[in-house]
Amino acid sequence: MRSFRVLLLHELRSTWLSWTTWATWALFLSLLGIIHWYAILACSRTPMPWTPTEAVFRWFPLPLLCILPLLTMRSLAEERRAGTLGALLTTPASALAVVTAKFTSVWLTWVIFWISFAIFPVAAAHALGASTDPRILDGVTLGGGIAFIALSGLLHVSIGMLCGSRTRSPGLAALMTFICLLGLTVSGGLLDALPSDGWEWLGWLKEPADHLRTVGHLEDFASGIIDSQPVVLYLTGCALCLGLTVLAIETAD
């Protein structure tokens, strides 16, 4: 436990002292800021069935695919490339402590990124004053969305860790993470989009793919519906990926 605490503090410090983290954060906020701005403009022209905050969360796969691989790619692949991971494992710290500390650091950073998004609805509500639509702040959607991102982030970040443990190249780790997250995010919706004629043989995949509808899970959370199935999915997926990562690190040369 002491090793985990020492490593976590070291990882958080390294992460937040690195200019790449701040650059990634700036990119993340720019991306969400632009989406939020256009959503407010759209709502101001025509009444929409969604709030600007909901609109941002519907675009959730974009920062997931573009930003998260940038956060996870450094933690294991970079250390493997430099050889410092092997040196770390010559101390009494176990591979489990190393992996979970790095995972927790990236996960916390990812959640902090999303919490920081709250400045846009708050700033918009403040700037537009009391005359504005109260839905502009939309605290329920904001809280539910961030809670979902924290939960799903467990699986998404652990996928990034697993990809990083399989290569010494941070670039390749980011690419592998992007592909895996893309597969996970779109696979559910993709099957729905297939025409019904001629694709019946894929019907057996519909039910399992239904469980992977990330955007659907997000919408449920944002509207206050907490289904246990996605909770189990993300928790068990995270445990499986981290377990495989620990094995990969222990046997890595």
Add this chain to the structure above:
Amino acid sequence: MADDVTQPELALEANRLTKRYGALTAIEDITFKVGPGEIVGFLGPNGAGKSTTLRILAGRLLATSGRATIWGESVALEPAKAKQHLAYMPENNPLPEDLRIREYLELRARLKGVEEDQVELRVDQSMHDCDLQGRAGMLIAHLSKGFRQRVGIADALLAEPKIILLDEPTIGLDPHQILGIRDLLRSLRGKMAVLISSHILAEVEQVCDRVIILNRGRIVAQGRTDELRRDLLPSRGHRVVAACTLAELERLTRAMDTQSTCREVRMVGDGWCEFRITLSPDSAARDQLLSSLVSAGLRVREVAEEQAGLEDIFLAATRRDNREVRT
């Protein structure tokens, strides 16, 4: 950092360690022991399996078969316990570039279980031992190769382990730094067991109590230097400077027993000839050489016995093994 009430008889034991990568055997049946406080040199040509053995002992690689024990704990079965007694400095000593020396050593001390109130003290002591005090705030990325090696050795000393494994610790160091490290290692004798893999044989000879020589993944010799000298190089070399011609030298050699051979013959001016002669292990051979020189009527300026160095022992051990493999 573990305080043991009872000290085991052996600090480190490798018992029939074998590592195979598919059809390739990296090491085979490696068996040796290191006692507490002993300094042992681990020698071998490139690819002999030194680093593989050290990595198995450090718990970074699983052996295909065999057993490694550190301070009585099995490296494979109780890695965390074994690592508490061990410090390992790998070859090339990878370090995080973005940390300062003190930050790095403090992190390593905490990971090695040094008590929080002792961390600063231990880091200061290790930096002092490795002459790093003036550079505590430097980024590791800005350090020269020599200073990076010193940081690695300071890291190894941090938690006062029972056993230190050093893989090529003086590679890239200048002669002054090598002397410093040599003195440091000597100061550890009796306090910690040290296993040093090195290509610099003179350094190993001066620091180590014993040597283990590997060739082609197997141990070909191990023991104290004088024991190995006796076993591997029983013939004794002598350097002779005498006033003689080459023809007289040839007659002299013929007069000696058949095992004696002259080599490196050279005229050194004013009729003096310097040559080296290898005599049989028989103690009478040297007397016979002297009497032969006198009876030949030669003026003799010098007859000196040459002690075979570790380099000669190393070459003899590896050549003997190579010959055995060929036959």
